[in-house]
Amino acid sequence: MSKKNKSTFGKFMSSFGNMFKRLFVKDKVEKDLLAEEAIMTPAKVILKNLVSNKLAVIGFIGFVAIFCFSFIGSQIKPLSLNYTELTNANLRPGRNYLKYPKELDSKDVKEIVSGISFSAAITEDGKFYIWGTESNRELENVSTKIFNVPAEVYENKIVDIVAGGTHILAIDENDNVYGWGYYGNNQTIVPDNVKKVFEDPNVSIKKVLAATQWTAILGTNGELYIWGSSQAQMNFLISSKTQGRIVDVVAGDNNMALLLDDGTMTMIGDRGTEFYLNIPENVKNGEVKIKQMAATNRNVLLLTEEGDLILWGSAENQLNVMPEYEGDIVAIASGYKNFLALQDNGEVVVWGSTELGQNVLPEDADDLTEIYGGYFQFYGEDSEGVLHAWGNKGYFFGSDHFGRDIYTRIIHGGRISLTVGAIAMVISTIIAIIVGLTAGYFGGWVDQALMRLADVFSAIPFFPIAVTLSFIMGNKVSQSNRLFIIMIILGVLGWMGLARLIRAQLLLEREKDFVLAARALGVKQRNIMSKHILPNVFNMVLVNITLGYASSLLTEAGLSFLGFGVSEPTPSWGNMLNAAEQATVIEFYWWRWVIPAVFVIAAALCINLIGDALRDAMDPKANER
Amino acid sequence: MGKYLVKRIIILIPVIICISIILFGISKAMPGDPVRAMLPTTLKEEQYQAAYDAMYERLGLDKSLPEQYVRWIGNLFLGEFGYSTMYNRPVKDAVAEPLKNTIILNVFVNIFYLIIAIPLGIKCATKRGGFFDNFWSVFSLVTYSLPSFFLALSLIYIFGIKLGWLPMGGMPNTSILAGTDLYLSWLKHLALPVITLTIISIAGAIRYVKNAMIDALSQDYIRTARSKGLNTKVVVYSHAFRNALIPVSTIIVGTLFSLFSGSAITETVFTYNGIGKLMVAAVNQRDTQMIITMNLFFSIVSVASVLVSDIIYGLVDPRVKLS
Numbered sequence: 001m002s003k004k005n006k007s008t009f010g011k012f013m014s015s016f017g018n019m020f021k022r023l024f025v026k027d028k029v030e031k032d033l034l035a036e037e038a039i040m041t042p043a044k045v046i047l048k049n050l051v052s053n054k055l056a057v058i059g060f061i062g063f064v065a066i067f068c069f070s071f072i073g074s075q076i077k078p079l080s081l082n083y084t085e086l087t088n089a090n091l092r093p094g095r096n097y098l099k100y101p102k103e104l105d106s107k108d109v110k111e112i113v114s115g116i117s118f119s120a121a122i123t124e125d126g127k128f129y130i131w132g133t134e135s136n137r138e139l140e141n142v143s144t145k146i147f148n149v150p151a152e153v154y155e156n157k158i159v160d161i162v163a164g165g166t167h168i169l170a171i172d173e174n175d176n177v178y179g180w181g182y183y184g185n186n187q188t189i190v191p192d193n194v195k196k197v198f199e200d201p202n203v204s205i206k207k208v209l210a211a212t213q214w215t216a217i218l219g220t221n222g223e224l225y226i227w228g229s230s231q232a233q234m235n236f237l238i239s240s241k242t243q244g245r246i247v248d249v250v251a252g253d254n255n256m257a258l259l260l261d262d263g264t265m266t267m268i269g270d271r272g273t274e275f276y277l278n279i280p281e282n283v284k285n286g287e288v289k290i291k292q293m294a295a296t297n298r299n300v301l302l303l304t305e306e307g308d309l310i311l312w313g314s315a316e317n318q319l320n321v322m323p324e325y326e327g328d329i330v331a332i333a334s335g336y337k338n339f340l341a342l343q344d345n346g347e348v349v350v351w352g353s354t355e356l357g358q359n360v361l362p363e364d365a366d367d368l369t370e371i372y373g374g375y376f377q378f379y380g381e382d383s384e385g386v387l388h389a390w391g392n393k394g395y396f397f398g399s400d401h402f403g404r405d406i407y408t409r410i411i412h413g414g415r416i417s418l419t420v421g422a423i424a425m426v427i428s429t430i431i432a433i434i435v436g437l438t439a440g441y442f443g444g445w446v447d448q449a450l451m452r453l454a455d456v457f458s459a460i461p462f463f464p465i466a467v468t469l470s471f472i473m474g475n476k477v478s479q480s481n482r483l484f485i486i487m488i489i490l491g492v493l494g495w496m497g498l499a500r501l502i503r504a505q506l507l508l509e510r511e512k513d514f515v516l517a518a519r520a521l522g523v524k525q526r527n528i529m530s531k532h533i534l535p536n537v538f539n540m541v542l543v544n545i546t547l548g549y550a551s552s553l554l555t556e557a558g559l560s561f562l563g564f565g566v567s568e569p570t571p572s573w574g575n576m577l578n579a580a581e582q583a584t585v586i587e588f589y590w591w592r593w594v595i596p597a598v599f600v601i602a603a604a605l606c607i608n609l610i611g612d613a614l615r616d617a618m619d620p621k622a623n624e625r
Numbered sequence: 626m627g628k629y630l631v632k633r634i635i636i637l638i639p640v641i642i643c644i645s646i647i648l649f650g651i652s653k654a655m656p657g658d659p660v661r662a663m664l665p666t667t668l669k670e671e672q673y674q675a676a677y678d679a680m681y682e683r684l685g686l687d688k689s690l691p692e693q694y695v696r697w698i699g700n701l702f703l704g705e706f707g708y709s710t711m712y713n714r715p716v717k718d719a720v721a722e723p724l725k726n727t728i729i730l731n732v733f734v735n736i737f738y739l740i741i742a743i744p745l746g747i748k749c750a751t752k753r754g755g756f757f758d759n760f761w762s763v764f765s766l767v768t769y770s771l772p773s774f775f776l777a778l779s780l781i782y783i784f785g786i787k788l789g790w791l792p793m794g795g796m797p798n799t800s801i802l803a804g805t806d807l808y809l810s811w812l813k814h815l816a817l818p819v820i821t822l823t824i825i826s827i828a829g830a831i832r833y834v835k836n837a838m839i840d841a842l843s844q845d846y847i848r849t850a851r852s853k854g855l856n857t858k859v860v861v862y863s864h865a866f867r868n869a870l871i872p873v874s875t876i877i878v879g880t881l882f883s884l885f886s887g888s889a890i891t892e893t894v895f896t897y898n899g900i901g902k903l904m905v906a907a908v909n910q911r912d913t914q915m916i917i918t919m920n921l922f923f924s925i926v927s928v929a930s931v932l933v934s935d936i937i938y939g940l941v942d943p944r945v946k947l948s
Contacts, residue, residue: 453643456643456647458927459640460924461883461886461926463887464923467889467904468916471908471916472651472656550769550770561774561890562890562893577772577775583793586786600775604769607770
């Protein structure tokens with residue numbers, strides 16, 4: 001009797017507990033044949049059927065896994081909604097940006113350079129190494145692969161390398177230049193007139209520079225040659241007064257700082273930037289002796305012979321604010337949005353952007369003698385020659401058109417999608433239960449009115465009206481409240497089927513013999529309803545809740561896919577798929593639409609498996625012996 | 626039958642009135658000023674106010690809401706659906722071409738749907754629990770969990786991009802092509818949307834046919850027929866299937882009509898110029914009159930589907946006529 005008094009909810013919860021017990025703990029008591037035949041409560045029968053159904057168990061485990069992934073994951077991995085990094089747009093999946101070959105630890109590294117998604121190194125004896133992930137640029141019928149390294153690079157002694165965002169240039173000891181990678185602007189192909197200059201044995205290559213759009217070579221004759229996109233060529237005009245006197249140069253995408261032979265500095269490129277305009281007077285007129293130069297995209301950092309740092313440029317990421325440091329600076333380096341300064345005690349000061357872990361140095365990296373940087377990857381070599389790497393490790397699921405990590409967005413999008421689906425389903429279930437029970441219980445004109453109401457709602461086609469309502473309501477509320485609007489729209493438009501079912505079931509159960517028996521025994525009407533009829537209806541509601549949850553997940557995905565659901569920058573699995581409306585995304589950036597879709601499908605499939613198994617388990621016909 | 630039909634129609638009338646009121650409410654809640662949308666932007670300021678007032682009166686916006694509603698209904702009966710700002714022509718004319726395209730698409734989907742779903746459902750029911758049945762159970766479970774746009778995108782990726790057999794989307798170019806070429810082009814453009822919609826819609830249908838058949842096959846008269854020594858084929862097709870048709874026919878009619886509004890996503894992905902895509906485009910372009918007309922159209926289709934399935938139910942189930 002005590003079991004019968006348990007609430008339905010309690011029964012429901014304990015059934016899940018039992019399910020786990022059955023799953024993981026073996027039943028030690030031998031069942032005898034007769035006991036097996038004993039009558040079981042409906043809940044027990046359902047549970048037994050469920051646990052014996054492998055698909056249901058798989059579905060349950062799968063759903064719990066996805067649920068934990070989204071809800072626990074979103075607590076661990078924070079998401080900054082408005083973060084964008086266009087440089088890192090559309091990168092393919094890969095977490096090996098920093099996984100340099102281990103043999104470099106035992107070699108004498110001369111230079112390490114990094115592109116957007118890869119890094120390359122040369123050793124003192126001229127050996128070339130490359131690691132990371134293939135770059136994002138794709139051209140039809142053209143091999144633009146960064147790992148498609150020309151054979152000569154491995155055969156010859158390489159003395160200098162440079163990486164643009166998506167291409168590499170390597171120079172061997174005979175001043176031969178090898179370029180490969182993306183060459184949409186010819187940036188990997190050395191123009192003939194430049195080649196001719198370096199055929200002269202008296203002139204050799206002093207320095208190479210590269211950005212995503214262009215490449216530049218500085219010769220020992222003091223001349224700088226720039227090629228690549230036409231925009232860059234127009235931007236970087238070197239006057240005849242400076243050409244031939246250049247001894248060193250650093251550059252951002254749109255500006256270059258040229259150090260001339262008399263110690264003065266001059267700027268070329270975009271005249272409107274802080275990079276160009278804010279150059280200190282004492283640097284410009286050559287009062288300070290410069291030991292080393294470094295530049296991010298918009299800032300310049302100089303290390304003087306006296307060990308002082310001079311910094312100017314844009315305030316973005318607070319790059320123009322000199323951090324506190326102790327001791328003397330021995331070397332400087334730069335990434336795309338960061339500066340690094342190496343102190344004489346072997347510690348590195350990093351400032352600038354921190355979004356990709358640029359400031360998170362490995363714990364054992366406290367004895368560095370050399371630092372290298374490029375884009376978002378940084379390397380340091382310690383006194384024992386061991387390399388340490390930090391910065392952008394890569395993107396597990398790739399990145400989207402704003403350079404955002406898809407993995408993080410999948411986690412947070414899952415939390416949103418699962419929540420929106422669940423709340424929409426709860427809303428529609430509550431409405432359905434209220435309407436269905438009221439109609440079934442009272443009957444008469446109440447029943448008629450409510451069922452006509454259900455008729456009206458189901459005659460209004462779901463998708464068009466959901467889109468229309470989302471359009472109307474979406475205009476009137478703020479971005480964050482649109483989420484609630486979607487939940488309400490999905491909930492309010494989805495209750496009719498279940499309400500009808502509940503009413504029909506109620507009418508059916510009311511006529512059954514056990515109700516008659518209960519009435520004959522003098523059980524109160526209210527108790528007949530709550531203890532005898534409702535539990536039978538509840539089973540059906542449970543099946544409908546699970547199946548309805550899966551379909552509201554899919555509907556949210558569909559609406560968001562068309563742009564009428566959860567709106568950017570808030571991620572949801574559906575609106576992450578929105579990108580697939582462009583053919584280029586379908587063709588080249590498969591990770592941007594396949595991965596979110598796989599999560600939607602997996603979640604919906606798991607829930608459907610559970611719902612399907614529940615329905616089978618509750619079907620009395622299936623329990624016949 | 627006539628009496629039954631009249632009764633069904635009478636029941637539907639309040640439903641239709643309610644829907645029209647809801648749609649009227651939605652049209653009133655639409656963002657944007659309907660008068661401004663109707664006026665040319667070239668007008669000068671003093672002219673503009675006068676023209677605005679004139680148009681305001683012409684549209685009947687100065688009247689009370691019930692009066693506006695009656696006028697609106699009257700206009701609908703006259704075929705006046707308003708003016709589409711997206712196409713710069715009356716909604717009535719702008720809808721014709723997409724409607725034709727959607728009907729073409731749906732005819733193909735319906736044919737495949739019926740040809741595939743019914744035999745499969747019957748076979749699953751007769752071979753219940755076997756490999757065939759299990760395969761289609763899993764298939765319908767998976768397609769139930771498959772967003773239609775993902776299926777569409779995958780088909781585009783495989784057949785449109787990787788293999789290059791079929792166009793990625795769009796419509797046949799009627800201005801260049803003619804004769805057989807045009808028909809061939811139609812078939813090519815229709816292939817992927819038809820496959821997508823067929824796969825998405827047969828999942829439920831197979832299941833439904835199967836359940837109806839299982840119910841029918843477990844009836845006493847089937848046992849009688851079997852014990853009489855009748856051929857299995859005769860038992861399945863003429864005894865069981867005819868009875869299974871009663872629930873199946875109504876649900877199938879419902880699905881056929883729901884394809885009209887349900888194909889919006891598929892049409893958008895394939896840039897197929899149908900009314901589903903038109904609806905989405907209208908919302909994106911804030912073409913309010915078009916949005917309302919589309920909603921009205923889809924509602925009419927769905928009410929009609931209720932009526933048609935009632936009629937068919939009456940036709941196939943002799944018991945209905947008796948009551």
